[in-house]
Amino acid sequence: MTIDVEAVAAKSGESVLSKAEPCVIIIFGATGDLTKRKLMPALCHLARKGELSEASVIIGVDREPIDPDTFRALMQSAVREAKGDQLFDDEEWCQFAQKLDYFACDLKDPDSYAELATRIQDLNGGTLSNRLYYCATPPTLVSSIIDGLGEAKLASEASGWARIIIEKPFGRDLASAQALSDYAAGVFFEHQIYRIDHYLGKETVQNILVFRFGNALFEPVWNRNHINYVEITAAETLGIGYRGGYYEEAGALRDMVTNHMMQLLALIAMEPPIAFDADAVRDNKVQVWRTIKPMTVAEVAAKTVRGQYETGQLEGGKVPGYKEEPNVASDSNTETYVAAEFRIENWRWAGVPFYLRTGKRLARGVTELAVHFKRPPQPLFANRSELIEPNVIVLRIHPNEGIDISFDAKQPGNEMRTANVRMDFRYQQAFNMRIPEAYETLLLDALCGDATLFTRRDGVEAQWRLIDPILEAWRQQPPDSFSKYAAGSEGPKAADELLARNGHQWRLLDTQLQRTHQTGAK
Known part of the structure; x- marks a missing residue:
């Protein structure tokens, strides 16, 4: 099914804004509360409005040993709850669900990130291309994620841009905030780091x-x-x-x-x-x-x-x-x-x-x-x-x-x-x-x-x-x-x-x- 984005926007009183380039979105902490309540409903709505490229792929990453179909069903329930039954559209969801994949791993295991790089390439025609990493995890896991991405060369922008979103808190005090920034700067350039404050x-x-x-x-x-x-x-x-x-x-x-x-x-x-x-x-x-x-x-x-x-x-x-x-x-x-x-x-x-x-x-x-x-x-x-x-x-x-x-x-x-x-x-x-x-x-x-x-x-x-x-x-x-x-x-x-x-x-x-x-x- 092809969605007429302009018609959907007009009907719902919305406007189509910028359209993102095709990319792979990797969400660490994909079975957590933030992903269910905020991230997945937001991405689903961006796709509905045509602001998320049809060629984009979303990979959920977490330690839960579930298959991609189970992950899609879990996200479907989360988005339905966030939108409410009256606003949830089954046909639109089916189209969005085709973008979803799941990769189970231990986020503290460096070897897992090499396997993740292979999965990204497999889903993206053999190249890394554009990537957006989202750390929807407890703060204690962020340094492990940065380490793993660095070791697997997943921060490289040689074949497309790479950006990482880090949720607050950005440290517990000045010293720990500086240490976190130094850690991130060892793998990513400052222009690649997006510290998010939803306000x-x-x-x-x-x-x-x-x-x-x-x-x-x-x-x-x-x-x-x-x-x-x-x-x-x-x-x-x-x-x-x-x-x-x-x-x-x-x-x-x-x-x-x-x-x-x-x-x-x-x-x-x-x-x-x-x-x-x-x-x-x-x-x-x-x-x-x-x-x-x-x-x-x-x-x-x-x-x-x-x-x-x-x-x-x-x-x-x-x-x-x-x-x-x-x-x-x-x-x-x-x-x-x-x-x-x-x-x-x-x-x-x-x-x-x-x-x-x-x-x-x-x-x-x-x-x-x-x-x-x-x-x-x-x-x-x-x-x-x-x-x-x-x-x-x-x-x-x-x-x-x-x-x-x-x-x-x-x-x-x-x-x-x-x-x-x-x-x-x-x-x-x-x-x-x-x-x-x-x-x-x-x-x-x-x-x-x-x-x-x-x-x-x-x-x-x-x-x-x-x-x-x-x-x-x-x-x-x-x-x-x-x-x-x-x-x-x-x-x-x-x-x-x-x-x-x-x-x-x-x-x-x-x-x-x-x-x-x-x-x-x-």
């Missing part, structure tokens, strides 16, 4: 640069003269679930702040790039991180808050505390919540605090950037008992991707009374089309050789230079510096105090409380 594939995240630099209305006021403070929030209602073992080693600071949230900070604060290409955009992001001074031990105590969720009420039911979760130590001091204040010491942002917060088991799941402008002069409205509310621009990443702008307007009537009103832009409603999943965007970019949305080595190291002093200071702080918060709450009270010292406050997570607060502010 950068989200439409609103990409739109930050267009919003700032593509609109003459906003860029002139995007600076210390007009902006009071910026808050970046990544809140989840979920607990750590089955990830207790991983989370005990990582914690919220390493898991979220060192990559996702620092990336968002850089995009909201960076200078205009000379072009929208990989090097120009990444150069300017690195400059942002370099203009933030690493904190001293005293500054960490004053400008960071770490917390851990306890038993509480969430979504109508009781949920356990962190220490009651599976694979978590009963005396654990691992943080599930982080709030921090950073200052960017450059001409544009001097004096403007950037507040970051992230946490598990909070009142609502929301990821957003809120830019709070300074309050306008009040003499014109001196006879009013209430103050004019400052303008706020909110870029929503999750849920309901879009942009919210609040401003003041006169209420109808004879009196001079104002009200804070909103303009609400939502991608889904505005464009009436399906928003690509982050992994679809990032996989297609990697296949096309566009590294703009991926992290470069110097960017990874610049972030760790800011995070390492916080980790070290926390190790020196006494246990009573650790804040607790009830599941389903707004987070630790200490996080509110962090902003209150500067006369600022977080946007409320609980939507009902948020509405009450806004009504009372009129």
